[in-house]
Amino acid sequence: MTLSPLDDHPVHQSPEVMRHVATSDRNFYDRYYFNCHAGSGELMLIVGLGQYPNLGVTDAFACVRYRDLHRVVRASRELGDDRMDTRVGPFRVEVIEGLRRLRVVLDPTEHGLSFDLLWEGTIPATLEPRHFVRWQERVVFDSSRLAQTGRWTGHITIGDERVEVTPDRWQGSRDRSWGIRPVGEPEPPGIQARNAGTFYWLYTPVRFDDHAILCIVQEDEKGRRVLEEAVRVWGFGSAREGEEEYLGRPEYRPVYRDGTRDVREAVISFAPPGGRPFDMRCVPLLPVHLMVGTGYGLEADWRHGMYQGPGPVVQGVTHTLPGDAAVMWGLVDAVGRFEYDGHVGHGLYEYWALGPHPSFPGD
Structure with a gap:
């Protein structure tokens, strides 16, 4: 057993040192996710940083969509003993005030993307329902996640261009999730190969002037709900600060572009118990293919939690649209x-x- 600075805090949850999580499942993870945008189609930045204690790896990525550019910087290293150390090469996340303010940094590298950004939550961090999925008797998802909307201050540099980020315009959402989900090097599929491979998913944390709506819908290949959430959370400084209002079972009706599964608009309907039903209409303004280059499983040589060596190993991936549209999946x-x-x-x-679903008859 190896001690770390975190062991000096009264936060233990099991009779282990903090470096050792309570399960030996290889797929245990602990991750940050952030997005930053101006509520328009001009730019979207997505950042993630994760630890995989039972794989001995920590890694990070940043993905920016700006004009015709899809650019990723990613880094990986051995996790080591100190889980309080969030540095991964040029990346780091600093908790300034827990559940309120964090700093997210990517120092300049030769890969043409860097930033120094301060996050400030506009609603209380909100715990989502437990995400639990068992396939062919194996638990493949068992995780908790908090969500929060907020605003950003700082700057982003793309190539030679610096974008000033001010909280009057730049906003986004973040989440923190931890638990079990498929990570690391691929495992032999065995009986899991019988899985239909369906992933019918919607996730919409939305910021309004004095509140946010947080919505999740996940269904299987038969249209059965695996996970759902619909709450309205009132923001800091509002008359109902911190209040959480349950909005009932969300109903999701996307409209796809002809011949594709690309959404051009959607309606999400809510029916608060004892309240008035309402529809929320959505139009996507700037799509970012999150899985391309970032480690979510499309590239065989770079997946979240995959061992890349002692490190830090730092890489860059750049695509230009529409020329590289075929790889955007x-x-x-x-x-x-x-x-x-x-x-x-x-x-x-x-x-x-992804995969069969009742909304796609005849596929």
Whole structure:
């Protein structure tokens, strides 16, 4: 057993040192996710940093979509003993004030993307429902996640161009998730090969003037709900600060571009118990293919938690659109415009419709 500075804090949850998590499952992870945008189609930056204690790896990525550019910087190193050390090569995340303010940094490298950004939450960090999925008797997802909308201050540099980020315009959402999900080097599929491979997913944390709406929908190949959430959370400084309002079972109706599963608009319907039902309309403004170059599983040589050596190993990936459109595949994180009952907001419109689903008859 190896001690670390975190062991000096009264935070233990098991009779182990903090470096050792309570499960020996190889797929245990602990990750930050952030997005930054101006509520428009001009730019979207997505940043992630994760630790994989049972794989002995920590890694990070940043992905920017700017004009015709899709650029990724990614880094990996051995995790070591100190899980309080979030540095991964040029990346780091600093918790300035827990659940309120964080600093996210990518120092300059030869890969043409850097930033120094301060996050400030505009609603209380909100715990989502437990995400639990068992396939062919194996637990493949068992995780917790908090979500928060907020605003940004700092700068982003893309090539030779510096973008000033001010909180009057630049906003986004973040999450912190931890638990079990598929990570690291691929495992022999065995009986898991029988899995239909469906991932029908919607995730929309949306910021309005004095509140946010957080919505999740996940369904299997038969249209059964695997996970759902619909809450309205009132922001800091509002008359109802911190109040959480349950909005009932969300109903999701996307409209796809002809011959594709690319969403051009959508309606999400809510029916608060004892309240008035309402529809929230969404239009994606800037799609970012989150899985391209970032480690979510498309590239055989770089996956979250995959051992790349002692490190730090730092790499860059650049694609230009529309020329490289053929490689843009998988989960989409889009800047979205949302509207309901006279309220206009912006946020993350994350979706994927992979595999069979009742909404695609005849596939």
